[in-house]
Amino acid sequence: MRWLKTYAEKCINCGKCMEVCSKTYFKEENPALSRVVITDPGAGRNISVCNQCGACMAVCPTEALYRDKNGVVQVDKSKCTSCLMCVGYCPTGNMLYAASKQTEPFKCVACGLCAKVCPTQALELGKSE
């Protein structure tokens, strides 16, 4: 199992995680294109990212959402019809979309790049058997 563990109390909202994520996957530094989303609602910081719960898999009409060998839920673009029902049904709001870049939705795939650049260890790549 792999997933991104978050420690919001350590986050200083430097934005480096969102930069590296969006740059890596969409060639553009843009928080709107990041799969890990930091918000500052006032009382504290919020780190929102997919927890690989898999609730989206059941609503996909083409079984384009599947768990890979690390238990990470992936989007198979060859099967995806870009209907975005998974976006509507994600219990944590972490299936994302951006018409400017692609028709298919996107999500955190637990690659760990953001955890590597985080200066305060607010993000950690979780691994378990």
Place this chain on the structure above:
Amino acid sequence: MDKMKVLAEWSYTPAKIDKGYTRKTLYVNVGEPRMEIRDVTQDMIDTFTGGRGFDLKLLWDAVKDTTKWNDPENEIVISGGPLCGITQYPGAGKSYAAFISPLSGQTYDSNSGGYWGPLTKFSGFDAVEIQGKADKDVILYINGDEGKIQILESNQPDINAYTITENLHEYFATSEADKRSISVVSAGKAAETSYYGCMNMSFYDPRRKVTRLKQAGRGGGGSIMRDKKIAAMVVKFSKMGGNENNAVDLDTLQKVGVKLHKEIHDLDDSQCKMRKIGTAHLNEIMDEYNLLPTNNYKFGQNTAEIAKIHSSEYEKLFTQGMPDGCWYGCSMACAKAVDGFTIKTGPCKGQKVTVDGPEYETVASLGSNIGVYDPLWTIEANFYADHYGVDTISLGTGIAFVCECFELGLINKTDTNGLDLNFGMKDDIMELIHRMAVGTDEFAAIVAKGIRYMKKAFAEKYKADAAKMEAIGMEGQGVETSEYVPKESIAQWGGYYLTLKGPQHDEAWLIFMDMVNKQLPTYEDKAEALHYFPNFRTWFSLVGLCKLPWNDVEPANNRIVNPPKEAAKVPEHVQNYVDIFNAVTGKAIKKEDIITMSEKVYNFQRVFQVRMKQGNAFHNIPLRALGPVFADEWDARKDYYDGKLKEIGVEPAGLSTETKIQKLQEYRLGMWDGLKTAVYKRRGWNKKGIPTVETLKRLGIDYPEVVAVVEKYSKPEDVIA
């Protein structure tokens, strides 16, 4: 499977979709055979929009004034519309099939889910037009991947829907995964004797690993298919990405779609439970309001039996948790199915199948309306109706008529060739359905042709009382009524019997607004509703959308921020439709434009009906639809009906029940005339229901051939002052 012989083949370059249109239509004559790719003009788009609009325009040009349903020049035209095939908004895979109907002798248009509409559009065609007749069974194959149209000699031993659909998905797919790139249109054996043959339209279900069937159920499209010796029509398109329609503003389309997905996620369970039970959530609600057709619409309620067909019974039988949309992206997911169902009778006896449905209409038509309260029986009847290719609504309402004729002694067991067809006689009724498919039983063949035909045939062959049959035969314009009891709602009399094509719930469903919420007190209110809703609902048929996500879910604040009459329109969803239409097409329509776009096609279709009926496109209403016909119906709700007499100033005490019935009928027939006049006037029609030339001009449909029909059949004295 052996390879099928290619009788004709043509290559073409599939047009790409631009802002929702390919601007090409496909014409195939299966008799000659001939293929043509025709251009869609800007005028066609501006006036007819797409979908049913395109169908009717092409059909108008193809037929003569005298064309009968089984003449070779009759066509089946199928079109989706500019929004058909988007995946981002629920319910966007619908297409409409239009044709001259065997039941009514005028146009009928029937909508279907499944993948046919989107995949034919992705294959390059805004509409598919089929004309002519083949000598022997053929299969039309549209290969959008390779740009090839083929007419194949059918080698299918069984043309019934479940079998041929599975076989053809298997035949044309390169792998199991490829099966979802295919859609098959099929009818069945009963469509060869019936006037109400349906057209099944398939999609492949990757989780269940079976083909699923939706239907363009009503009007007899399947009968025409079989008359043309078409065993099936197949389309294949495998290169879907997710923006085939090349929307101008994908961002808005995605945002509005996600909003609806979230809304359905949050609210469906507490509203209509479509994801769990589909349309069959209505059963007990209709029964409670005396609206569930019971014993040929004699009654609207059966408190002793309703528990057996309560929606919770069906919920147990439908497999839960499946993404049951009939096109990608439909989170309403109402295409419920019963899996692992063992068939008990007929040629499929012993087989374990997945049965699509039943929908609410079938729960009632092949259930309460024929006195059967047995979900397992209804599921099997549903299976065979689809498999044999007949409309479950016409089948059930037709059999309900038969049952009452039998109960009244108008026909007997000799006439029925041994079948006891009283209400509730489920074994013999199932046998009747099988006999329709076999085709050799004379009585079954008569039943298969529908109520209007039966009334004539029963009178001629079996000396059945014509006046009684006329009172109880629930048909309008030759088409069987769908499954709501309209008796106590004047607005619904209009919603059923002042329609373009016959009494169906596609056009208007006003019962709750009228009877429960009492929002339509005057004739003018009712006429306004009978102008607005048919035109609003027509719009869905022009653009490729399903109506269920419009009002089978509503925003949480819909009834808080909107007064009741407005809430019935679900204004936020109407705005959604405006937004996604503009997002795909790049146009800038407003809510009001929805009505204008529809009014053009609505009135064009009315003139088309007038044309095909030689000026006499008459709106009839059976007496059973207006109130009780026999004493038992009155006495089942004696206080209520006695009260109705008092309301109109007639004292019921001392009157025989027959007299009371007669007095209420007289009064209500007068109300019907008043309603008809008010509605015709509001629609811009004359006393015969013919649109005036002024109306044609106002709507921009004053084409010479349309004006010619109006002028031919309109008299100055028919103008409504």
